[in-house]
Amino acid sequence: MRYSGFRVIKEALTGHEGWTPAWRDPEPKAQYDIVVIGGGGHGLATAHYLAKVYGQRKVAVIEKGWIGGGNVGRNTTIIRSNYLLDGNEPFYEFSLKLWEGLEQDVNYNAMVSQRGIINLIHSDAQRDAFTRRGNAMILNGADAELLDADQVRKEYPYLNFNDARFPIKGGLAQRRGGTVRHDAVAWGYARSADSHGVDIIQNCEVTGFRIENGKCLGVETSKGFIGAGKVGCAVAGNSGRVMGMAGMRLPIESHVLQAFVSEGLKPLLPGVITFGAGHFYVSQSDKGGLVFGGDLDGYNSYAQRGNLPVVEDVCEGGMALMPMIGRARLLRMWGGIMDMSMDGSPIIDRTPVEGLYFNGGWCYGGFKATPASGYCFAHLLARDEPHPTATAYRFDRFRTGRMIDEKGVGNQPNLH
Amino acid sequence: MIINHPLLGPRDASEFAYLGDASLIDRPDWQAENAAEAFYEYAYLRDNPVGEHRELWFHEAGDRSWLVVTRNTMTHEISKVELARDVARARGRSK
Numbered sequence: 042m043r044y045s046g047f048r049v050i051k052e053a054l055t056g057h058e059g060w061t062p063a064w065r066d067p068e069p070k071a072q073y074d075i076v077v078i079g080g081g082g083h084g085l086a087t088a089h090y091l092a093k094v095y096g097q098r099k100v101a102v103i104e105k106g107w108i109g110g111g112n113v114g115r116n117t118t119i120i121r122s123n124y125l126l127d128g129n130e131p132f133y134e135f136s137l138k139l140w141e142g143l144e145q146d147v148n149y150n151a152m153v154s155q156r157g158i159i160n161l162i163h164s165d166a167q168r169d170a171f172t173r174r175g176n177a178m179i180l181n182g183a184d185a186e187l188l189d190a191d192q193v194r195k196e197y198p199y200l201n202f203n204d205a206r207f208p209i210k211g212g213l214a215q216r217r218g219g220t221v222r223h224d225a226v227a228w229g230y231a232r233s234a235d236s237h238g239v240d241i242i243q244n245c246e247v248t249g250f251r252i253e254n255g256k257c258l259g260v261e262t263s264k265g266f267i268g269a270g271k272v273g274c275a276v277a278g279n280s281g282r283v284m285g286m287a288g289m290r291l292p293i294e295s296h297v298l299q300a301f302v303s304e305g306l307k308p309l310l311p312g313v314i315t316f317g318a319g320h321f322y323v324s325q326s327d328k329g330g331l332v333f334g335g336d337l338d339g340y341n342s343y344a345q346r347g348n349l350p351v352v353e354d355v356c357e358g359g360m361a362l363m364p365m366i367g368r369a370r371l372l373r374m375w376g377g378i379m380d381m382s383m384d385g386s387p388i389i390d391r392t393p394v395e396g397l398y399f400n401g402g403w404c405y406g407g408f409k410a411t412p413a414s415g416y417c418f419a420h421l422l423a424r425d426e427p428h429p430t431a432t433a434y435r436f437d438r439f440r441t442g443r444m445i446d447e448k449g450v451g452n453q454p455n456l457h
Numbered sequence: 458m459i460i461n462h463p464l465l466g467p468r469d470a471s472e473f474a475y476l477g478d479a480s481l482i483d484r485p486d487w488q489a490e491n492a493a494e495a496f497y498e499y500a501y502l503r504d505n506p507v508g509e510h511r512e513l514w515f516h517e518a519g520d521r522s523w524l525v526v527t528r529n530t531m532t533h534e535i536s537k538v539e540l541a542r543d544v545a546r547a548r549g550r551s552k
Contacts, residue, residue: 281505290502294477295530340475343507343530348458350471383501439501452500455475 080104086415
């Protein structure tokens, strides 16, 4: 079924009896050409592009719980492509371009809103660094705009510009950045993949890989063995667990990141704001809640909840940036598990096991990367070679010293 | 989280800085034949287990000792706290 304004009107006039489920609920077949493990944003996007762009007809997505129940439903919904390094920026700009055409591509309203993002500047050194980053973005075809304090003040007059410790000196804006309705991304990709013949198998946990003579023949699951020509693993957060079943140790630690939403407020924030002195980023959802987050809790964790010291730290960041949010009450807070890699950048690559491919290590930048991650992983799975924008995301970059370390903190995952 | 420091008693985890897996105590021999490979694994690869995890915490806002904390990564429950120096000596490191 194709969704359209006409369809909405027709269904409204005929008692809404014509709507059908957005995707099927099939039983797994014995054999597929490609099996994608993980029905999150990245896995579903991979299936969509495999079917639609790369013409693969026998594809399955296997999900342990329900689709979109992991990090794609737990993030702060921000999209942007404001990276510095050559290994990253073309990839994230490719992703932002895919976001711009996403809703037409999958015929689903994901509420992509390019409301702009501003990274605030608090010192001369930071202005120099952001100027350099803006130039790197422009060189890679992205948009960037350096703002002085008065320009920021025009858009966000209520920020704490004259804070004694962290005065706001300006900002680096990316007007094409913004927010997306995150659940709709999973649902839209799932619906599109399903309509192209992909089997989305929920409540099906992978319990092992069948590997013979160094070749992966398929996956053992709670619904039995599923054979596959190729297996792609896109389970960021749990990558260590799943790849451990294939005997691999990864350059990844799992950490918990918390996010928060306030009670609904009147329209306040037109775009996304990031505090440059601490770690705090905030936008306002269409329902009015302030959606914000900050740093990792900082220790290995698979528990999807965090501890109070980080709650305090994040709220201090918020109070330093815009003191009036002290009056707002928190509605909800939650945690998600991040694949924190050793250089803060992701991995999309083959593994030493033939027929087994890996997509993970997204740290806490996975949501914005969803379309390009899916596209590039589909490219790798279908063609056995990396997509041109993802050539740097190799496993062996740690062995050979070709790190993509935006923050320059080295092999300390909780600092990225 | 409360970390039960062997010398100081129960302390809030926010007094500590986290380093990572306690295997970082076992620094490879830089003169060994396979030193490059051993250091790659040492520096970059992690077991990243679900459940019990032995890890290094530094009492930065306290007595500045290094601890080996055994903690469950699913429940955050801490079952054992040792001085890293004792652990390292027991493994034959230093004197």
